Amino acid sequence: MIRTTIAASTLLLSLCGSAFAADNAALKKCMDSANTTADMVNCNAKQTKVQDERLNRAYKTAIAAQDGARKQQLQDVQRLWIKYRDANCAFAGSATGGTIDQVNGSGCVLDMTQTRAQELEDLVGP
Structure with a gap:
């Protein structure tokens, strides 16, 4: 059971980290030099801040482009x-009870924030 949990955690970490790291040179560089769990969480946090700023810009642009009921609908959806x-990443960040959960949880927030920023950008086009 423990081997299965460790294997699953390792797989989840590699999927979460590599999916975004492959597209983000700053994250990849940071993760390559990370020596501890705290370092990896810090890498994710730094990039989440960048993506959150991107998301906020995209949201402001998208909400300004909406009319009437669609404006309220987008606010509700957001x-x-x-x-x-937050709930999904809390779940992802509690899978094993180990320190790797911190990396998985912070990676989840990063990945989802980046994806949502892109979705909002796509609402109004390039």
Whole structure:
């Protein structure tokens, strides 16, 4: 059972970390030099801040482009998305009870924030 949990955690970490790291040179460089769990969480946190700023810009642009009921609908969707992201990543960040959960949870927030930023950008085009 423990081997299965460790293997699953390792797989999850590699999938979470590598999916975004492959597209983000700054994250890859930071993760390559990370020596501890805290270092990896810090790498994710730094890049999450960058992606959160991107998300906020995209949201402001997207909300300004909406009319009438669609503006309120987008506000509602965004609030629900934040709740979902936070709950989903809390779940992902509690899979094993080990320190790797911190990396998985912070990586989840990073990945989901980047994805949502892209979705919002796509609402209004390039």
